[in-house]
Amino acid sequence: MSSGGAAARHNRGMSQHAESAAPGLRERKKIRTRATIRVEAMRLFRENGYSSTTVEQIAEAAEVSPSTFFRYYPTKEALVLTDDLDPLVVRALANAPTGVSALTAVRMAFVDALAGLDERALLLERERQALVASEPDLRSAMLDDFRRNLELIADAMAVRTGRAADSFEVRVFAGAVIGAVQGSVDMTSNIADQVTAALEYLEQGLPL
Amino acid sequence: MSSGGAAARHNRGMSQHAESAAPGLRERKKIRTRATIRVEAMRLFRENGYSSTTVEQIAEAAEVSPSTFFRYYPTKEALVLTDDLDPLVVRALANAPTGVSALTAVRMAFVDALAGLDERALLLERERQALVASEPDLRSAMLDDFRRNLELIADAMAVRTGRAADSFEVRVFAGAVIGAVQGSVDMTSNIADQVTAALEYLEQGLPL
DNA sequence: TCCAAATTGGTAGTTACTGTCAGTTGACGC
DNA sequence: GCGTCAACTGACAGTAACTACCAATTTGGA
Structure with missing residues (x-):
């Protein structure tokens, strides 16, 4: 980046x-x-x-x-961490419709961004993920990258809802989304599905 | 560690x-x-x-x-990342009553653990958090810590609800909880209050 | 008091990364 | 074409976080 x-x-x-x-x-x-x-x-x-x-x-x-x-x-690390996905998510979020809930908007943005990748990009993404998964050093670096990008998302959500970017709700919201996505993604299956499921589950208040 | x-x-x-x-x-x-x-x-x-x-x-x-x-x-990095709080939370979580919702149990565990810390420990915790927040290098390292804690909480909740520790719900739950907590804490006021508010907000499905 | 084990300090090396500085190469006006 | 300028490049020196290793010291126990 x-x-x-x-x-x-x-x-x-x-x-x-x-x-x-x-x-x-x-x-x-x-x-x-x-x-x-x-x-x-x-x-x-x-x-x-x-x-x-x-x-x-x-x-x-x-x-x-x-x-x-x-x-x-x-x-x-930057060699492996260059990420084409996250900027897309942020942009998609900016264009998300205003009629839906905040979590739904984020969910739609994720799905949009993932759909925008072509096959080669997805393949590269897989290899990248595999590499990251195998090396501990890279994992933490990637999560940092992730975090940074989701801070962008937090900003976007703040704008969207007319709050301060450092307001309590926005921070907690962003943190929870980050955490949920991190917890949800393993490398074994479709990323979009996992993220979608995680965010839906989050919107329900995490019943166990 | x-x-x-x-x-x-x-x-x-x-x-x-x-x-x-x-x-x-x-x-x-x-x-x-x-x-x-x-x-x-x-x-x-x-x-x-x-x-x-x-x-x-x-x-x-x-x-x-x-x-x-x-x-x-x-x-x-390990100097800053050593964390005395999370183990306490995990232990408190193991002793939480079974009659309440999962998020409520976590909330109670946090409050218990925080009550168990003396003033000096709380002060150190604040300073630690401030330091981590201010230094980019440390943030990425902290995410390793995050991951570890995610697994601890996931394990505890898995036991509590009789699920597998790597089940999707448990992992998302743990990630969201930790993310929300980390997002909620700033230096300006009582940690316990902030954590409580964040988890309640989480239980409502994060309306913005 | 004496021995074995634990702990320590010093030394040398590797690797990621930074700063500087002179030489080269492509871009652009003429 | 041609000279100039800016950007790009490579070599060099240096810093800092580690790692491996060995000799010296300290400690615990008999």
């Missing part, structure tokens, strides 16, 4: 009929480098495991210097 | 009329060292911030070598 993508949108001059298709040679090279690093890293992780693969090895495999590696990815 | 406390309960021989009061000079010294390290570390964190305090500085302040530091705490 963060830096990489959106910040580099300053192509000045030129580009008469090129909108987003011809970002210039430099941009393209950057994108390719970024992708190469990621692909090589994933391969090495698969072959040797996450923690026993060093940044130096990744850099070498991708044919860049270690310095350059860190210019593309702020941390080793 | 792990090693330090419970594992070192092997005083062999002797101790005719000493039960848990006289753990031997060696044990006592270890406990004191452990406490000193923690106290000094907290002080340094308060004064200079978490990330700009090095393990070396902590070790020096506590008058031990860096090697020794790592024998008492496996990581720097």
